[in-house]
Amino acid sequence: MLDFNDSIKFDEKENDLLTVGEMLVDMISADYSEDFECDTYNKFFGGSPANIAMNARRLGIKSIIASAVGKDGLGDFLIKRLEQCGIDTSYINRVDCSTSMVLVTKSKSSPTPIFYRAADYNIVYSKQLEQAVQNSKIVHFSSWPISRKPARDTIEAIIEEARRNKVLLCYDPNYHPMIWEKGHDGLSYIKSIIGKVDIVKPSEDDARRIFGEDTPENQLNKFLGLGAKLVIMTLGKNGAIVSNGRETKKFNTLATEVVDTTGAGDAFWSGFYSGLIKGYTLEKSLKLGFAVSAYKLRYTGAVVELPNLEEIKILFGI
Amino acid sequence: MLDFNDSIKFDEKENDLLTVGEMLVDMISADYSEDFECDTYNKFFGGSPANIAMNARRLGIKSIIASAVGKDGLGDFLIKRLEQCGIDTSYINRVDCSTSMVLVTKSKSSPTPIFYRAADYNIVYSKQLEQAVQNSKIVHFSSWPISRKPARDTIEAIIEEARRNKVLLCYDPNYHPMIWEKGHDGLSYIKSIIGKVDIVKPSEDDARRIFGEDTPENQLNKFLGLGAKLVIMTLGKNGAIVSNGRETKKFNTLATEVVDTTGAGDAFWSGFYSGLIKGYTLEKSLKLGFAVSAYKLRYTGAVVELPNLEEIKILFGI
Numbered sequence: 001m002l003d004f005n006d007s008i009k010f011d012e013k014e015n016d017l018l019t020v021g022e023m024l025v026d027m028i029s030a031d032y033s034e035d036f037e038c039d040t041y042n043k044f045f046g047g048s049p050a051n052i053a054m055n056a057r058r059l060g061i062k063s064i065i066a067s068a069v070g071k072d073g074l075g076d077f078l079i080k081r082l083e084q085c086g087i088d089t090s091y092i093n094r095v096d097c098s099t100s101m102v103l104v105t106k107s108k109s110s111p112t113p114i115f116y117r118a119a120d121y122n123i124v125y126s127k128q129l130e131q132a133v134q135n136s137k138i139v140h141f142s143s144w145p146i147s148r149k150p151a152r153d154t155i156e157a158i159i160e161e162a163r164r165n166k167v168l169l170c171y172d173p174n175y176h177p178m179i180w181e182k183g184h185d186g187l188s189y190i191k192s193i194i195g196k197v198d199i200v201k202p203s204e205d206d207a208r209r210i211f212g213e214d215t216p217e218n219q220l221n222k223f224l225g226l227g228a229k230l231v232i233m234t235l236g237k238n239g240a241i242v243s244n245g246r247e248t249k250k251f252n253t254l255a256t257e258v259v260d261t262t263g264a265g266d267a268f269w270s271g272f273y274s275g276l277i278k279g280y281t282l283e284k285s286l287k288l289g290f291a292v293s294a295y296k297l298r299y300t301g302a303v304v305e306l307p308n309l310e311e312i313k314i315l316f317g318i
Numbered sequence: 319m320l321d322f323n324d325s326i327k328f329d330e331k332e333n334d335l336l337t338v339g340e341m342l343v344d345m346i347s348a349d350y351s352e353d354f355e356c357d358t359y360n361k362f363f364g365g366s367p368a369n370i371a372m373n374a375r376r377l378g379i380k381s382i383i384a385s386a387v388g389k390d391g392l393g394d395f396l397i398k399r400l401e402q403c404g405i406d407t408s409y410i411n412r413v414d415c416s417t418s419m420v421l422v423t424k425s426k427s428s429p430t431p432i433f434y435r436a437a438d439y440n441i442v443y444s445k446q447l448e449q450a451v452q453n454s455k456i457v458h459f460s461s462w463p464i465s466r467k468p469a470r471d472t473i474e475a476i477i478e479e480a481r482r483n484k485v486l487l488c489y490d491p492n493y494h495p496m497i498w499e500k501g502h503d504g505l506s507y508i509k510s511i512i513g514k515v516d517i518v519k520p521s522e523d524d525a526r527r528i529f530g531e532d533t534p535e536n537q538l539n540k541f542l543g544l545g546a547k548l549v550i551m552t553l554g555k556n557g558a559i560v561s562n563g564r565e566t567k568k569f570n571t572l573a574t575e576v577v578d579t580t581g582a583g584d585a586f587w588s589g590f591y592s593g594l595i596k597g598y599t600l601e602k603s604l605k606l607g608f609a610v611s612a613y614k615l616r617y618t619g620a621v622v623e624l625p626n627l628e629e630i631k632i633l634f635g636i
Contacts, residue, residue, distance in 0.1 A: 027345065027359065035391070035394070035395075036392060036394060037395065038347075038361075039360050039361055040358060040360055040361075041345065041358070041360075041361060042357050042358055042359075043357055043358075043359060057417075061455075064592035068608040070432070072430065073353070073354035073423055073430065073432070073434050074354060074421070074432060076353070077355065096500070096506050098432045098433060098434055099432070101421070101434060103392070103419075105391055112391065114390050114391070114392060114416045114417070115389070115416055116416055116419060116434040116436065118434065147361065181622060182414070184446075206359075296581070313350040
């Protein structure tokens with residue numbers, strides 16, 4: 001079904017994209033520090049599914065996010081950012097836990113994030129969320145919600161409902177052992193999820209964490225072997241290889257200037273989804289994804305002021 | 319036993335003061351903000367039992383802390399501060415959770431802290447900790463460790479061991495519903511703990527949260543009624559009232575200049591403990607506590623460069 005020269009025929013739906021997962025405050029050190037002696041941190045809006053929803057909205061497609069934040073000032077801050085972007089925030093649960101945070105101390109050697117998970121995984125399944133799944137063309141989720149219950153159960157219910165309603169199901173297998181429920185076999189669970197979705201976009205690091213060291217081509221085949229219908233494997237400055245199991249294509253990076261890599265993956269997803277929703281072929285949609293990612297790389301921040309999709313097409317000659 | 323004109327006769331022990339409880343990173347906004355729109359936060363060493371241990375050390379008595387921090391850069395940062403103060407950090411558990419954090423956004427109306435509890439309540443009882451209790455003259459703990467297991471069980475074991483070994487047991491009933499285990503009756507548990515210790519130091523806010531609104535004298539009697547042997551009730555700028563059940567004394571504040579109230583309670587405890595350890599009467603030890611608190615109030619920060627106890631005595635004419 002997912003052929004490079006075909007476009008995806010979506011049923012008529014109210015909404016284009018529903019992302020499900022973490023909304024976070026990113027607390028990032030102002031300076032580089034190898035020993036955590038830095039005093040000053042700056043707070044940013046964060047969370048990949050929220051970034052994708054905002055980007056997609058800026059590119060001109062309808063998007064909503066299902067998430068959970070605390071009944072606190074940081075939750076208000078995150079929700080306000082989405083509202084400023086014109087996103088319906090009624091699918092965001094307000095819960096009796098602190099809004100989740102990731103603290104990043106910038107380092108020349110290895111910046112190790114410290115995770116403060118609380119509200120984010122309290123996404124509960126509801127009639128309203130079920131209807132949002134039914135009324136969307138694409139559902140996207142990340143590894144954060146499947147790492148802990150009750151969000152894990154919610155994602156399982158969403159997957160079933162999406163498959164019943166022919167919703168395109170996409171998953172970002174950004175596995176990190178630090179976020180996973182202790183004592184739960186995250187790797188085998190992720191493998192089971194990969195078999196239930198249509199599209200996955202692992203990075204080389206993701207693939208290594210899930211399957212161990214191997215060539216990109218072999219890693220692609222492992223994802224396909226688990227049942228994914230399209231695998232987009234990103235290779236950093238070497239672009240990406242994409243396979244539907246019948247055909248594998250190499251895509252060169254479109255980046256000419258790299259200022260900040262934060263949020264480049266989220267930018268890809270949003271450009272790619274926008275292309276699919278606009279009815280472009282899979283190949284052209286992938287190119288649009290790589291173009292939006294290349295555009296984002298020129299600027300600092302996880303979410304930047306994206307132009308609309310027509311401007312992206314002109315800028316990158318697509 | 320706790321008479322105002324008597325000093326406490328401690329058995330000969332290796333260590334003077336053992337504090338048990340939270341070590342935290344305090345992440346405090348640089349500016350005042352009513353809507354969490356402030357971007358910049360500064361990180362500070364925090365946690366009342368750690369502050370008390372450091373202050374006491376500066377005042378010239380031997381002190382150690384039993385606590386738990388993550389195996390992360392923030393845990394390293396906290397431990398290094400204690401080491402710089404010359405404190406033995408071998409009673410601090412390093413655990414597979416993030417180092418706990420409290421985020422405070424300064425506000426002219428009501429600064430509501432957001433709590434990120436993870437490592438702090440993973441204080442486990444061990445043979446080494448049991449020996450530390452046996453070898454200390456005073457054991458102090460706060461409400462944080464009793465709010466969640468396993469630290470709650472550890473405190474219960476410490477209380478039993480302390481009573482077996484005639485160690486003076488002191489407890490800060492700084493109850494806050496936000497830190498308490500959901501579904502656990504914190505208020506009645508705190509009441510049960512008050513009956514098992516020698517000295518408690520509630521503020522008016524603490525008393526109101528535990529017993530509801532009442533006069534300071536009535537609140538004192540409620541703490542005594544639960545079984546505490548000495549109750550030190552602080553009244554902010556109105557000083558404090560202290561009772562052993564037979565005699566009640568009023569102490570005026572010694573503060574002449576109030577720059578920052580953070581850590582004033584911790585400064586009191588450390589001055590008070592230093593007085594008791596040096597063999598001063600209970601009344602003089604209380605005055606020393608209020609003097610150290612007044613000294614701290616002149617400076618910004620939870621832990622300031624305290625002079626030694628002899629200088630405090632001269633400065634405040636005690």
